[in-house]
Amino acid sequence: MKKEGEVRISSGCAICGIFCRDGRRIPGSVIRESIRVMHNRSNGLGGGFAGYGIYPQYSDKYALHIFYSDFAAREETERMLDQYFDIINLSKIPTRQVDAIRDVPLIWRYFVSPLPHRIQDSQLDEDEYTAQAMIRISCAVKGAYVVSYGKNMGVFKAVGYPEDVAEFYRIEEYEGYAWTAHGRYPTNTPGWWGGAHPFSILDLSVVHNGEISSYDANRRAVEMYGYSCNLMTDTEVIAYILDYLVRKQGLSYRESAEVIATPFWSTIEMKDGYDKARLSYLRNMFSSFLVTGPFSILVGFDGGMMALNDRLKLRSLVAAEKGRTVYFSSEEAAIRVIEPEPDRIWAPRGGEPVIVTLDKEALR
């Protein structure tokens, strides 16, 4: 049987997210309880979490979460890491035994800083340098897969139901100002843990529910800009598109949303002034990055979160607010279970992003 990355697997899913605008850090058990409600939207073949603000003691270091299939892969990877980075701290990621979680790889965590002279030699900035090194490890080292490598964030994922994955990773022991979660319902078995979500690149992480019909058009377009879609999943291609638009082209998240879920031309026609000019420009300039077909995504990034539906809203996505905390979920029930009385609860319209960021006070 082919494993994920050798074959394209379509999936249905559950997603949810919590964002504390005031910067308050909440334990992972909250998001675990939220995603648990949507058990039936997953089939035990993938679950995962992304937490932001979880490593305050190392907030300026890249936090690497890496899967190894064997000891040799770890040795080879660490040799590579030593060449490119200063390793500040390394350890196994603590886990507990959970019956439902099988085929466990070696799971390691490193806090690293790029070596300054290597950055200079590479002619790259720190982020690009780190991203390229991580992609090289995932591609070149057999049996190694870098799960996440952002600053002050981390991705925890496995093959299993999301609530079991949370138990396995002892997610309740981490506290973050933002969390996203994913329960996966793939049509065939992914064969390994790399295929689970969230998918991340630097501090950007994506959880996604849906199956996009524009996949190959998007993939072939984004691969032109140095990305390699090795997992062949929608989530991966959306993450790369966002990374390209935000980090490489300098678009805001709102503008990026206007590219990937661009309004219909008939809607753009009805706008005036800069709105019309901007929307027409973005749609035409980045036409290869329009994503069609059903999707709802939650995008985590340093200091913010974006929720976005496809233009036709072919996937459910609910948002809610209680004080300075914002909730997103595939189903309302998953919000009500952790916040029974939100101040406001609504279904964002297709193609209209909801973007939340940390309050100014929280950033200090």
Next chain:
Amino acid sequence: MKSSRYRIICYDDCIGCGRCASECSFDAITMKDHHPVFRHENCVDCQRCVELCPRGALSITRNPNRFRSHAVFSEDAIKEIRLQAETGGVLLSSMGSDADAVPVYFDKMLLNASQVTNPSIDPLREPMESVTFLGSRPEKVERLPDGTLADNLPPHLELSVPIMFSAMSYGAISLEVHKALAKAASKLGTYWNTGEGGLHESLRPYCPNTIVQVASGRFGVHADYLNSAAAVEIKIGQGAKPGIGGHLTGRKIVGDVSRTRMIPEGLDAISPAPHHDIYSIEDLSQLVMSIKEVTGFRKPVIVKVAAVHNIAPIASGIARSGADIIAIDGFRGGTGAAPKRIRDNVGIPLELAVAAVDQRLREEKIRDRVSLIASGGIRNSSDVAKAIALGADAVSIGTASLCALGCHLCASCHTGRCAWGIASQDPALTSRLDPDKGAEALVNLVNAWTSEIKEMMGGMGINSIEALRGNRLALRGVGLNEKELEILGIKHAGE
């Protein structure tokens, strides 16, 4: 007497009205005592008499007489040898190649549809977008001092549907056809192309939907002509006759044709094989820039080439020459006249060329710098959808548009006696084509195809044409070998 290729058969329903004889422009039918008399050897099977017979009393069949069959030397092969032995001439042909040994890859690719894992979209209920922009795109966004996005996009063509009309010159075809194409393009919100014979004065009102061509003969090219159009196309080659020029006989250079082409009446219009100012890629760049200078950088420049063996690097070179759009004309592209051996043996199929070019431009990271137009043998809406899924931004249709105007592919364009008034300059024949009715037929055709394309897109869960462009997972091959699949960049059905 030499055997004829066709036999005209007249049934008892004939009332001897003589319509067939007056319609036949090839001297195959005359009337004698209220009965049609046939000269079968002159019949080209254009079907004009059959369609216009008020009684439906005519049919044309292949002459049942045949040569002794031979696996290598077919009847046609023997006839061509005899004809050349008799005349010492080059065999002429017209319309696109029908060489059946060369596969039509469109017929060996199948489209996808959604089932269960994602929904198909009903184009009658949901918006389904076919608007296409053609032109170059800059590498990076730029911002104004206030942080807003600067409009740094070069000029683009906006098409309401990804279907345009191919270049066909006035002279090769009649003014009536040009009028019909211009009107239809204008009504549809797409573009027609003058071809290399200039733009007739009376078509000025359609300029916003007109692409003007600059070919090696430079007929009818002047600053005003370039500036009046929506875009300028430099024609390097065409699919039906890559590597050779054109020759419009003096017989067709009459009246307005001569004036529009800016050459004397009765003089043969010779288009040289190469542009004599383009002997290499850097020369092309200079011509592109000259045209941009003349038009104040307000018009996209298209470079049209025939699909030949090295098409991928050629296209890559064109993309770097400053051109905004590359038009690739495949092996089956039509023509008003081409040497038969060239037409049937030079160049490569469009599908392979588009796939190879799209892939190469992506590998070179310049696919977004140019748009890609595919033409040459596109017969229906599924061909359009497949060409776009392979990587084209839009397609052009020539032969199909002429079929909408009456053409039956009798392939006698080069005789100038087209009974349908298409490929002729004889007023008695061209007056048979009503430009208004022709335009209506063209509009109907493109609208019908657009509906079908939207239905196919909806079935795949795609609601905008740009999400189909280069979306090769939308295609699967049937009966293709590994190499063909590799070049097309698609999987085999069942994979």
